Amino acid sequence: MPAFDHAAVTLHEALTLPPMAAGRPQLLSPGVSLEHPVRWAHVIGEPRPGPLLQGGELILSTLPLLHEGRQDLEELLRGYLEDLDDVDAAGLAVEVLPERPRLAAALERVCAERAERPDAHTLTPVLRFSQVVRFVEITEHLHRELVARQLRTGGHIRDQDPLLEATSALLEDLAAVPPLAEAVAVERARSLGLPSSARLIPLVFAVDASAGALPQRGWSLEALAGVVRQAGAQLHMPLLVGSCHHRSLAVLAAAPAGMDVQRPTARLCRAVERSLRRRLPEAALRCTAALGEPAQSLHGARRELDAAWEVAALAASLRGRGRHLRPAVPEFWTAGDIRLWGVLAELERRDVVERLLAHELRLLRGTDAETRDLRALIEALVRTRGSKTQLAARLGVSRPTLYARLESLERRLGRPLDDGETLTTLHVALMLEELSGSDLPD
Template structure:
């Protein structure tokens, strides 16, 4: 759900870093010629430098606006420790980036009071053992600032072009989120106003760690909004500064996402998140169960709870997954369309036939067995898909359950066992070869037989064949596979082989 209201501009609370910091200035060759010694460093060297100011005055603080790196010989500084501490305090209050003192006859060493005061206030302090031309330092810093600003402008333009192109091409939200993460080199998450994760790019971090609710400590977030509508938040973890500014990168990505919402509608995000998750789950493309579990939890479904299951609805046409109907019935739900099916992952709850019919809006539905964990939920959904693919002949029940089909459950549980596939291929190979070479229907006849094992008249009707022709087909099947179709064990083995072969039917439609 989007939020519709009036908004004031929202930016990150953390100011963008300057294009140069104290450490960058110290690395300049003209400064290195002065043999700089860092007396107070650490994080203080990360302070942004907006400009350099040259002054020996003890009253220089009133001339500064903040962000300046002070170059001085200290010639006019007081000598009394208390006055020196007050001087450092004034410079700290106006927000200077740091102090660079050129040592000489007037000040052969930086006074202890200045070192202690800078350390206490976190103000960078550097001593130059050799004489340098302050004008040369100023010129070098000016060139570096111009170069950095030019690079920042080029990077902003590059990113602007990139996200504009993504918007014009109709790139999905997850592609835009990935581009933002790569630009910032930090994990990025897209959330809707309810806190559900629409897309995430974890880069090198474990996905569960990135998907913990709440903004990562020290991270940034910007709203995705336009025309008084807020669709969600773009959240970035803490990381290195960016030439174009972290907030600028996030805002460019958020703008591209907002254009996508205007074009596709506010429901497109949820459809994307649910579809990609189901594709990854059913396609077995996820590397770890924890990744899928984390994504499910951020969509409101905890797979660790016992009683979760898959539900498959046979709904032709463009109908959207009835996730809201399932939630209205009291279930946590994730859903997406897959071919001719709508697949729902449901949390625990009483899933009676009446509830299933209400969620499915009267369409035929198949209920998977209860399960726990990602693999259990996967097995439940696969079993429901396999049973849904086997449309029964005649009047089909509106609600079918895998629990009522024990052999189907067995095939679903053993789906990844190559021995089951070998059994299917070995038993059915003669029939498959016959049907392929002669465009025959032996496999369909066999399927009708195992569906009506005690009623061959019904099996013949399901095959749309006369009884005499049906019996001829059965005799040919028995001859080709060298088995007696009246034998119960043989019939069970053939049924198992058919189920194993059809097990992949939903993925191939």
């Protein structure tokens, strides 16, 4: 790949990329400038591409709907190119093989007409491949060069982030009904820079609600995406970053077969956190990272991103509310870290559940010392799994005092504590009460 000196990739530079140059494109627009900056590349087959574009794109197409039997080829081509002119596209590169002579001739005539216009130098450049080319390889090379330049310039995003947009579109199509075919999804992911892998790591960064002033402070999901991509590049970890939920980023990373995915994920999360701390010292931007289960397919990874987002949202809402809630790996959360607290968070506002669990605590109301000791005894029983030695040590009491408290608790409940369901129900009720921040209703 050639070394480019400027932050933007021009159409002229894009033509020197190996898969583009190998196709030997013929310029059909003499006199136009090839210094148009290429913002992104799209493979489009629709006859009117304008509504799909934002400007600055290099369009790659075989013009599949302009078949040899049509009598309006020139009219269709004029409309197609006018669409590209209107959005200021960077260029059009079409593959028209020798077995389509009528289309090739119509394309040459329309381009000759455009060359005679007074504003010809401002129109969209048109190039033609007369041999088979691999569009996916062209987009893959171009996108990698665009991302590399973005990283070299500090990952700053001024307007739209085309890589974020393209990845978000891929994630949306994977979740559509009917969903995108896996083979097509793999090709699109590869064109965006994600190599084929035996497993995919699904990771979500959810922005806490406390970062409400994020755009006004110069931060956005686009800026955060740049930070994540830069961290991945520093760790030589190929990944895609898109958005598939409100105020969150979805990350898909390639993982070699047999690799423990938690270790590289922790490194990535640490690198992202370091960058955020450096760029935003007051820590106004807070992210909660959550990891899904590794997946063997893009569709499986997409489902795991949804699951990871739910974990991240629950972890963010529970953080600081559950005294014992800590992830096993400090850098990110998993479903195994949320456990019963997550279930209770979903049930927190359900009146029937609250009333049933409140009933379990009806005999443990009050603020006197004995009631507080009995509540602590229930939590300690769960933590020590019934071991009297560990239980006494945890509570800091003697064995006789412990036995007296156990008898007092059983008298209040009217049930033996060796009944597992009794102890579990009481513990769940206490957890839900703590989660709600106040006593459950009587």
